[in-house]
Amino acid sequence: MRRRTIARFLVLLGFLPLPGFAPSIQSGIRVTLEVRRACAQEGWREEFDAVCAKTDIAMTLSRDELSDRIGRCDRLTARIEAEEESTRKVYLRRLRMCQDLYRFVLESKPPPGR
């Protein structure tokens, strides 16, 4: 009984300094969502950087490697399309540039066996 009272007191103490705990819970949830969104964004940003920051080596990639990168760009497009408008605007353009370059280099390479 005593333990329960102490526990109740501690819970109450946790909320007391706040003018109203409902908004703080909401803001907590918002922060969690933001963090989650940021983590999800980090995921595609890492992949984006891995695929597109090294377009300078496009000439040295094999046909298979180029095809793989084109596929990764397609998958990234789908992920970025789920982002908010300005992110879509900036990154989809960059992604298109990068994918177009890989396609261009792939098409410029002589077909296998030639």
Next chain:
Amino acid sequence: MRRIAGAAVTLLLLCPAGAWGNFSLPPEPPPELYGNLLIRRTWGTSRVRPATFSHWSHRRKYTCRVCHSELGFAFRTNATEITEAENREGKYCGACHNGRTAFGHEEAHCAKCHNGNLGYGKEKFSELKGLPATKSGNRVDWGKALEEKRITPAASLSVEPPSDIAYDKTLTLKAEWAFVPPAIFPHKKHTDWLECGNCHPEIFNIRKKGTKQFEMARILKGEFCGVCHLTVAFPISECKRCHPTMKRSQ
């Protein structure tokens, strides 16, 4: 008399219209205005004055790829939908103009860009004195300035800086007319500033060999080399920089 007229007609037929010497090169602005532009995407629908942008003041600190690749600015003026909200979120101009790297988007600074004045900030042009000189454009040989490390522009903001691009082949392009010597295209000079995806395949889609499509007439209309060499990079009036064995220039 008939013979002379006949010879004149033959000569006219042999020399294509707009051949060397007859190109109407675009008028060149004063050095401090070369490469300056006004971004006026919403001008007319909003009361905000067009934003001024000077290439010479920015290219000292950043290579072209930073803005035209990393930040997503199109090469064509007004082709990018830049919004104030996005700038404040750290996109486009806001990537640097955030109050830390460069002046931010506080009200006190609005008129530094939104002034509608193409010559805004021209007093700073004197800072370029001492850089390798040329006869046209900004009167600065930007390529040489970079080579000699007189300027050290950053090649990246957030993405890991690209390593030196290994592809440095210099192409020799046969000219349209027999009396014009070939043009050269040094990849290295361009990859120092840009990345492959800036030009390929959107501007130069060269799957088939042949240079017939890179006509001067089309370059003068702002295609191919004209995307940059009419407005920002050295102007095409510097004939010898592309056609090095040409006897005359300008």
